[in-house]
Amino acid sequence: MASYFKDYADLCFESFGDRVKHWITFNNPMAIAVEGYETGQHAPGLKLGSDGAYKAAHHIIKAHAEVWDSYNKKWHGEQRGTIGISLTSTWGEPIDLSKKKDIEAAERYLQFSLGWFANPIYHGDYPEIMKDYIGKKSAKQGLASRLPVFSAQEKSYIKGTADFLGISHFTTRYISQKNYLSEELSYFTNRDLMELVDPKWPNAGSQWVYTVPWGFRRLLNFVKAQYGNPLIYVTENGIPEKLLYAQLCDEWRINYLKGYINEMLKATKDGVNIQGYTAWSLLDKFEWEQGYSERFGLYYVDIQYQNKPRYPKASVHYYKAIVEANGFPNPREVENWHQKATEVCSAMNQLLSAEPLTTHLEMVTEIVVPTVFTCILISAVLLLILLRKHH
Structure with a gap:
């Protein structure tokens, strides 16, 4: 499959490389591996246990390296593009900083997610803590480690295969030590930890995204320290709402964007090499198994009509102001952005309130x-x- 994927990538480079200069081989490979090949929650829907997740990830990493190598040998001289991978990671904060076990559990949380893919690409092999934990868990059942092994040649081949690192980040979890007594080995139980949230953290109705801006800065500094301060593009950062009706005055998204972008800007002052940021997402869209029920968009999409009309939420106007100013100039001006965004969305809400009459007339x-x-x-x-x- 790695070879087939390289052939597919070569076709893309040949067809679009004169125009496309930034390439991402895989987006959120952890979800592909765990939810596609262990739980079967996502396509291709295979329930192969942790063996399936680890094997799928192993081949994803090798496929990524083959594509990077092919581009640099065959296409880079003429096209001058860059190749990276986009990894999704939640920040894991120890719930009790005075407990060594909680600090270690938070480290495992990050290494089993971000490090699972980033460590081979930047250091040539899986994180030691992953190899140690999975090996011990497998040995208890009299089995060899479920985590595949890279050969010495593969380690050398994979190491350094990224011109940039894409980071998708949405939220934070508190992490605590937890020993699983079940004999069933899964990606989740292998980590020996539990994830917790503070009920005081703002939440827009989604089951998993809580607004915790300070976690973003800590994650970005973790990447800097772990992987030699690579060039970073923030590929996704946003919050959904679970509303069945049009709510254009998305105050929670404005507060989320303000908080997270501000923490990212602080990270740049910390010396983190961030070169770009993408708010997730432009439009409401089909969100994995949640379908259209979880709305991430800056624009509201009315899916009940065939032409799918789009309406700007307040966050559109607020985010546009941030982009134009390239940050936050002063508190008074930022507050003015907020006020204008609210006025526009209120007017749009009045327009939408007339929709039932329009529908009736149609x-x-x-x-x-x-x-x-x-x-x-x-x-x-x-x-x-x-x-x-x-x-």
């Missing part, structure tokens, strides 16, 4: 009017028949 046009004309036509035909009989 229904009358499409159903009632044709029915009336049909009745008139039938009546005219019957009258004509009666008149002929009478004649």
Whole structure:
């Protein structure tokens, strides 16, 4: 599969490389591996246990390296593009900084997610803590480690295969030590930890995204320290809402963007090499198994209509102001952005409130009017028949 994937990438480079200069081989490979090959929650829907997740990840990493190598040997000289991978990571904060076990559990949390893919790419092999924990868990069942092994040649080949690192980040978890007594070995139980959230953290209705801006800065500094301060593009950062109706005044998203972008800017002052940022996402879209129920968009998309009309939320105007200013100039101006965004979304909400009437008029046009004309036509035909009989 790694070879097939390289062939596919070569076709993309050949077809689009004169215009596309930034390439991401895989987006969120952890979700592909765990939810595609262990739990079966996502495509291809295979339930192969932790063996499936670790094997899938192993081949994803090798496929990524083959693509990077192919581009640099065959295409880079002419096209001058860059190749990276995009990894999704939540920040893990020890719930009790006075407990060594909680600090170690938080480290495992990060190494089993971000480090699982970043460590081979930047250091040539899986994190030692991953190899140690999975090996011990497997040995208890009299088995060899479920985590595949890179050969010496593969380690050398994979190491250094990224021109940039894409980081997708959404939220934070408190982490504590937890020993699983179950004999069932899974990616989740292998880590010996539990994830917790503070009920005081703001939440817009989603089950997993809580607004914790300070975790973003800590994650970015962790990447700097672990992987030699690589060039970073923030590929996804945003918050969804689970509302069944149009809510254009998305105050929670404005607060989220303000907090997270500000923490990212602090990270740049810490010396983290961040070169770009992407708010997630431009539009409401189909969100994995959540379908259209979880809305990440800066624009509200009304999916009930065939042409899918789009309406800007308040966060559109606020984010636009951040982009134009390239940050936050002063508190008074930022507050002015907030006020203007709220005024615009209020006006748009009034426009949307008229939609039911529009829908009713369309229904009358499409159903009632044709029915009336049909009745008139039938009546005219019957009258004509009666008149002929009478004649």
